[in-house]
Amino acid sequence: MLYREAGQFITDYRADKSIFRLKQERWGFYLLLTIAFLFVPFIGNDYWFSAILIPFLVLSLAGLGLNLLTGYAGQLSLGSAAFMAVGAFAAYNFHLRIEGLPFLVSFLLGGFTAAIVGILFGLPSLRIKGFYLLVSTLAAQFFVLWVFTNFSWFSNNNSSGVITAPQLIILDHDFSTPVGRYLLTLGIVVVLGFLAKSIVRSELGRNWMAVRDMDTAAAVIGISIPKTKLLAFGISSFFLGIAGSLWAFTYLGTVEPHGFDLTRSFQILFIIIIGGMGSILGNFLGAAFIVLLPILLSNISMNLLAGAIDPGQLENFQKIIFGALIIFFLIKEPNGLAKVWQTFKQRSRVWPLRF
Amino acid sequence: MSFFFEVLTGGLLAGVMYSLVAIGFVLIYKASGVFNFAQGSMVLFSALTFVSLLERGVPFWVSFIITLLIMLVLAWAIERFVLRKLVNRSPITLFMATLGLSYIIEGLAQAVWGAQVHALDIGVSDEPFEIFGMLLSQFDLFAAAIAGVLVAVLSFLFSKTRTGISLRAVADDQLAALAVGIKLNRLWFIVWGVAGFVGLVAGLLWGARVGVQFSLSLIVLKALPVLIIGGFTSIGGAIVGGLIIGSSEKLAEVFLGPYIGGGIENWFPYVLAMLFLLVRPSGIFGERAIERV
Numbered sequence: 001m002l003y004r005e006a007g008q009f010i011t012d013y014r015a016d017k018s019i020f021r022l023k024q025e026r027w028g029f030y031l032l033l034t035i036a037f038l039f040v041p042f043i044g045n046d047y048w049f050s051a052i053l054i055p056f057l058v059l060s061l062a063g064l065g066l067n068l069l070t071g072y073a074g075q076l077s078l079g080s081a082a083f084m085a086v087g088a089f090a091a092y093n094f095h096l097r098i099e100g101l102p103f104l105v106s107f108l109l110g111g112f113t114a115a116i117v118g119i120l121f122g123l124p125s126l127r128i129k130g131f132y133l134l135v136s137t138l139a140a141q142f143f144v145l146w147v148f149t150n151f152s153w154f155s156n157n158n159s160s161g162v163i164t165a166p167q168l169i170i171l172d173h174d175f176s177t178p179v180g181r182y183l184l185t186l187g188i189v190v191v192l193g194f195l196a197k198s199i200v201r202s203e204l205g206r207n208w209m210a211v212r213d214m215d216t217a218a219a220v221i222g223i224s225i226p227k228t229k230l231l232a233f234g235i236s237s238f239f240l241g242i243a244g245s246l247w248a249f250t251y252l253g254t255v256e257p258h259g260f261d262l263t264r265s266f267q268i269l270f271i272i273i274i275g276g277m278g279s280i281l282g283n284f285l286g287a288a289f290i291v292l293l294p295i296l297l298s299n300i301s302m303n304l305l306a307g308a309i310d311p312g313q314l315e316n317f318q319k320i321i322f323g324a325l326i327i328f329f330l331i332k333e334p335n336g337l338a339k340v341w342q343t344f345k346q347r348s349r350v351w352p353l354r355f
Numbered sequence: 356m357s358f359f360f361e362v363l364t365g366g367l368l369a370g371v372m373y374s375l376v377a378i379g380f381v382l383i384y385k386a387s388g389v390f391n392f393a394q395g396s397m398v399l400f401s402a403l404t405f406v407s408l409l410e411r412g413v414p415f416w417v418s419f420i421i422t423l424l425i426m427l428v429l430a431w432a433i434e435r436f437v438l439r440k441l442v443n444r445s446p447i448t449l450f451m452a453t454l455g456l457s458y459i460i461e462g463l464a465q466a467v468w469g470a471q472v473h474a475l476d477i478g479v480s481d482e483p484f485e486i487f488g489m490l491l492s493q494f495d496l497f498a499a500a501i502a503g504v505l506v507a508v509l510s511f512l513f514s515k516t517r518t519g520i521s522l523r524a525v526a527d528d529q530l531a532a533l534a535v536g537i538k539l540n541r542l543w544f545i546v547w548g549v550a551g552f553v554g555l556v557a558g559l560l561w562g563a564r565v566g567v568q569f570s571l572s573l574i575v576l577k578a579l580p581v582l583i584i585g586g587f588t589s590i591g592g593a594i595v596g597g598l599i600i601g602s603s604e605k606l607a608e609v610f611l612g613p614y615i616g617g618g619i620e621n622w623f624p625y626v627l628a629m630l631f632l633l634v635r636p637s638g639i640f641g642e643r644a645i646e647r648v
Contacts, residue, residue: 074447076447076450124629124632124633127632127633127636128632128633128636129636130446131390131446131450131587132583132632132636132637134579134583135579135580135583135625135628135629135632136625136629138576138579138625139622139625139626139628139629142621142622142625143622143625143626146618146619146621146622149618150618262576266454269451269454273451312470313466316462316463316465316466317462317466318462319458319459319461319462319465320458320459320462320463320466322455322458323455323456323457323458323459323460323462324455324459325455326451326452326454326455326458327437327452327455327456327459330441330444330448330451330452330455331437331440331441331452334444334448
């Protein structure tokens, strides 16, 4: 009753194929975008932008990238952070070495570089499957970080290995303020979110899902496995690369290899487990969860328990809670928060009846 | 040339240490098809528990037995609260569950026992001595002997005892094993318990070598390429893989490292494992997968 679809007739193919078929979903989405673009910049403070909203958006984008590969194409990866690092360092170097290259173009080039590296490390997937493939993505994880730490050319021969990202000036407009960085990130994430949604709804997305569900069967019905898998690695790494450059340029403001270690890869994997594998919305829910939970936990221990738990212990408890939540989600809701949202919609559709 | 052999033998013996961790993986993968990422944290947890007991004045063997009992309780809890609920799920789901498990165990270990580095002395000196003009560590030889005994005992258990044979049945086909009356839950408990025991042994040896600290849980990342070269289902493969990784890693570090910059031991095993896989997609001793639609 609360979530009605009665009376909404679809009369042409275009409407049938649209992303949001129901009026309330469409308007809800527009409302969300309006709030995010027009209201949040005025009501948020710097803490919210720098510590919550920007990492949330960047991690959502990274989750999106991994979800295309793992959730849609079924190739497990533990090297997401490496591709983020490639994107960040490539964007930095393109910006540094080509005079006057617009920022957005260097982000894009960073993404493409990450895509090439992703395809390279995806090549073994043509021959090996399942858990054996972990070795390839972990090789990427360790090798890429080693390259960026050991060859100082990539960090412009900076002795500390940590480089300050240049000022974000796009079209003579300075985006270096927290609000500016937020808006820039938001814009890029929205555009790429649409791109991802369109990809998974296209033929390519269907092929990915076929390969995920059973690649032998997919090959039998004529899907080119090498092309599909390599495109999955390439496109996923493109998204991760852009997320990496945003992480370095708009969130941290520094470019350094250590922010992209294995822990980050795990974090992104947790985002898609908690948010929902094979769902675009899930990445945003999962990222919000991952960003907010530690803040919530430390607030609880600060305010309710009056700092009775010391910070080192708190970190351990955080780990335990994260681990338990992962297992809880895998047991109770394997399709993640995105599925919870769907169930909620279904429930409110038939409310007050149960079925 | 004798330097080459010294590096090679040192590497081979280091490889045995990797194999010890990899064996824990193989046991669980064979019996339940679970790729257990938590093996590293089990190593950390058992070593930390053992050394903390030791520091509180508990005698060596008593703390060994107490730790073993704790690992058994852990195995029971994992079976009861995680595996049993995830029966018949995809291998990737189970893998991710063990990832969550590793977070819980690591957090628990450090919350209970603290995060400082403990020194562990298990009564074997680490002094080098000379054989055939090569300097070898007594400790490494001891570790190799332990690994040898462990493999012999495990292979005996797997091929001769009733439990071992049912374990192999479960590994072969879970449904068929259930149908002939094998109790899956009990077997999983046993195999996780044995993996905990292997983890404890590995933890003691590694802990005596590098000190008991958080980085112990990271040896899971060293064991992974070992496992992949050897194949997930073969205990012998884990040993051979360990030897290959250990020796080539040391050789590469010594002879290749100076040319391309140091610190290559982090990624070199993975690249090596990748090359191996391109030739043999399921490891040297792994079972060939047959696919049906």
